[in-house]
Amino acid sequence: xxxxxxxxxxxxxxxxxxxxxxxxxxxxxxxxxxxxxxxxxxxxxxxxxxxxxxxxxxxxxxxxxxxxxxxxxxxxxxxxxxxxxxxxxxxxxxxxxxxxxxxxxxxxxxxxxxxxxxxxxxxxxxxxxxxxxxxxxxxxxxxxxxxxxxxxxxxxxxxxxxxxxxxxxxxxxxxxxxxxxxxxxxxxxxxxxxxxxxxxxxxxxxxxxxxxxxxxxxxxxxxxxxxxxxxxxxxxxxxxxxxxxxxxxxxxxxxxxxxxxxxxxxxxxxxxxxxxxxxxxxxxxxxxxxxxxxxxxxxxxxxxxxxxxxxxxxxxxxxxxxxxxxxxxxxxxxxxxxx
Amino acid sequence: xxxxxxxxxxxxxxxxxxxxxxxxxxxxxxxxxxxxxxxxxxxxxxxxxxxxxxxxxxxxxxxxxxxxxxxxxxxxxxxxxxxxxxxxxxxxxxxxxxxxxxxxxxxxxxxxxxxxxxxxxxxxxxxxxxxxxxxxxxxxxxxxxxxxxxxxxxxxxxxxxxxxxxxxxxxxxxxxxxxxxxxxxxxxxxxxxxxxxxxxxxxxxxxxxxxxxxxxxxxxxxxxxxxxxxxxxxxxxxxxxxxxxxxxxxxxxxxxxxxxxxxxxxxxxxxxxxxxxxxxxxxxxxxxxxxxxxxxxxxxxxxxxxxxxxxxxxxxxxxxxxxxxxxxxxxxxxxxxxx
Numbered sequence: 001x002x003x004x005x006x007x008x009x010x011x012x013x014x015x016x017x018x019x020x021x022x023x024x025x026x027x028x029x030x031x032x033x034x035x036x037x038x039x040x041x042x043x044x045x046x047x048x049x050x051x052x053x054x055x056x057x058x059x060x061x062x063x064x065x066x067x068x069x070x071x072x073x074x075x076x077x078x079x080x081x082x083x084x085x086x087x088x089x090x091x092x093x094x095x096x097x098x099x100x101x102x103x104x105x106x107x108x109x110x111x112x113x114x115x116x117x118x119x120x121x122x123x124x125x126x127x128x129x130x131x132x133x134x135x136x137x138x139x140x141x142x143x144x145x146x147x148x149x150x151x152x153x154x155x156x157x158x159x160x161x162x163x164x165x166x167x168x169x170x171x172x173x174x175x176x177x178x179x180x181x182x183x184x185x186x187x188x189x190x191x192x193x194x195x196x197x198x199x200x201x202x203x204x205x206x207x208x209x210x211x212x213x214x215x216x217x218x219x220x221x222x223x224x225x226x227x228x229x230x231x232x233x234x235x236x237x238x239x240x241x242x243x244x245x246x247x248x249x250x251x252x253x254x255x256x257x258x259x260x261x262x263x264x265x266x267x268x269x270x271x272x273x274x275x276x277x278x279x280x281x282x283x284x285x286x287x288x289x290x291x292x293x294x295x296x297x298x299x300x301x302x303x304x305x306x307x308x309x310x311x312x313x314x315x316x317x318x319x320x321x322x323x324x325x326x327x328x329x330x331x332x333x334x335x336x337x338x339x
Numbered sequence: 340x341x342x343x344x345x346x347x348x349x350x351x352x353x354x355x356x357x358x359x360x361x362x363x364x365x366x367x368x369x370x371x372x373x374x375x376x377x378x379x380x381x382x383x384x385x386x387x388x389x390x391x392x393x394x395x396x397x398x399x400x401x402x403x404x405x406x407x408x409x410x411x412x413x414x415x416x417x418x419x420x421x422x423x424x425x426x427x428x429x430x431x432x433x434x435x436x437x438x439x440x441x442x443x444x445x446x447x448x449x450x451x452x453x454x455x456x457x458x459x460x461x462x463x464x465x466x467x468x469x470x471x472x473x474x475x476x477x478x479x480x481x482x483x484x485x486x487x488x489x490x491x492x493x494x495x496x497x498x499x500x501x502x503x504x505x506x507x508x509x510x511x512x513x514x515x516x517x518x519x520x521x522x523x524x525x526x527x528x529x530x531x532x533x534x535x536x537x538x539x540x541x542x543x544x545x546x547x548x549x550x551x552x553x554x555x556x557x558x559x560x561x562x563x564x565x566x567x568x569x570x571x572x573x574x575x576x577x578x579x580x581x582x583x584x585x586x587x588x589x590x591x592x593x594x595x596x597x598x599x600x601x602x603x604x605x606x607x608x609x610x611x612x613x614x615x616x617x618x619x620x621x622x623x624x625x626x627x628x629x630x631x632x633x634x635x636x637x638x639x640x641x642x643x644x645x646x647x648x649x650x651x652x653x654x655x656x657x658x659x660x661x662x663x664x665x666x667x668x669x670x671x672x673x674x675x676x677x678x
Contacts (some may be wrong), residue, residue, distance in 0.1 A: 042391065051382075116424070131397075142472075224354075
């Protein structure tokens with residue numbers, strides 16, 4: 001059969017051409033025993049009946065950015081959702097919607113990147129799907145991943161456990177992913193290239209929870225909407241306030257400079273390798289130590305604390321010059337197609 | 340906050356507008372206890388550690404067709420993949436990629452339909468995601484569903500169990516979904532309207548497997564590529580041949596007429612409420628009886644049998660006039676965006 005270099009509509013038709021794409025392009029890159037059975041679903045034997053289940057679709061533009069690509073992002077994003085739920089990732093699905101005419105070489109790169117990222121995180125893509133739509137009916141490629149994880153014994157993460165006095169921890173600098181993608185999309189060159197933080201934090205959160213299970217009360221990954229959205233969700237969900245210290249929030253100087261230049265608030269900018277954890281004050285130092293030992297936690301910091309509500313729930317930031325600024329829930333218009 | 344009637348880019352930004360769409364439009368329609376927690380992932384307690392996991396994306400055009408819509412289809416398709424794997428569906432995810440400008444009223448209808456279909460099948464949408472892309476970057480709405488099911492005890496479905504002499508069963512007429520969608524898309528009016536078979540077969544396969552676990556050797560749902568693709572996949576996977584009798588294959592006369600008119604082979608046309616089962620000959624009558632008691636199995640028929648391979652694996656059809664025709668694996672070009 002003829003070798004094609006672009007995706008054709010027939011590649012999505014469920015016949016010979018679909019089978020060919022699957023066997024030549026997809027399976028060799030995602031290779032694993034379960035997927036290779038090409039069953040209607042993957043059969044798995046989990047280690048526990050208590051599971052977490054999550055999904056995200058990825059529409060990032062551009063598809064390749066400094067520090068990652070849509071394949072790596074789609075795997076990391078779903079692993080991170082499992083991670084901050086207190087789970088060990090067990091299996092991933094990967095579903096592609098591809099625009100007719102998409103370069104098969106690009107698809108191969110994206111698949112290889114997704115598979116590599118999954119394998120590095122001791123997880124595999126065990127089931128999937130490919131659809132093709134006509135030219136103009138999608139923008140290159142969209143990827144959905146779903147994931148199953150098994151709950152770490154003793155992990156007890158729940159927004160209801162949060163109380164005044166608890167500390168707010170983040171495992172590193174904010175805004176790296178969002179500023180990298182937006183500056184590449186806009187064709188802006190900074191003297192020093194920005195780099196997305198795109199990574200799975202599952203290994204780090206797993207260590208933290210196995211060592212300090214029960215001490216960590218809640219976790220969430222600050223993706224779209226950034227740190228500002230997560231803090232506001234926590235305030236709204238608990239009815240408590242949050243005060244963060246501007247000076248304690250890790251921000252890369254290049255990211256801050258790029259954000260200032262583009263008029264973007266770093267607090268509202270997406271991250272893809274970060275988690276916010278709420279922990280009892282007495283265990284804060286302990287958790288920081290655990291995180292700092294991990295490559296993805298070198299710049300871990302306590303950035304603020306939970307406070308009693310003074311009227312309506314609110315998030316405030318003590319600025320470097322001693323003032324106070326309310327951090328609002330972002331409206332959402334800032335950065336489309338960031339993930 | 341202002342009420343919008345069309346999807347805006349900001350609805351996908353992860354901020355206030357996303358939250359508003361979620362709370363006003365999505366949650367009230369998908370309502371269930373787990374989803375309402377709006378956690379990064381859904382926590383589930385499964386009844387077994389042996390699970391099936393599957394995913395599919397849906398890009399059907401038009402979004403609404405006689406007998407269903409993209410929401411119902413996205414739920415049924417994933418339930419069916421679990422069903423033919425021998426699983427009882429436990430939970431679904433639902434992820435939306437929406438084009439800017441999409442009518443919120445249409446979204447509401449689609450969500451209501453998805454939720455109703457899930458509930459009718461004793462399953463819920465427990466986790467999800469919404470992304471918005473610019474006008475022209477997608478075609479209305481694309482939906483991904485993933486699903487988890489728990490294996491029915493005793494169900495032992497595996498293509499390796501298939502042997503010469505086994506019977507090929509289907510639970511009703513073929514081609515209904517594909518011919519309905521294509522004829523609506525092409526704006527063709529037939530004297531009698533066609534109707535998609537879009538339905539979840541999970542209840543029916545569940546009954547069959549609970550009553551006859553072990554007697555059913557393999558199941559697959561003939562979606563894209565139709566019956567022709569499934570039979571060829573079975574032949575290729577077993578190295579055995581298959582002979583089907585044209586006279587025994589249930590086909591609605593209106594569907595056949597429409598297919599003839601459009602020059603489409605019904606055997607290659609998508610179904611969305613059908614499964615093919617391979618069963619030992621001695622249990623065939625027994626399985627038919629069980630199926631015929633179910634609303635989705637009234638027209639169940641044995642359409643052929645597995646035979647020893649005569650050289651290379653092949654699927655043949657004995658025609659009504661006594662001839663033989665090879666049923667090939669469809670090429671895939673026939674019907675884009677059918678599901």
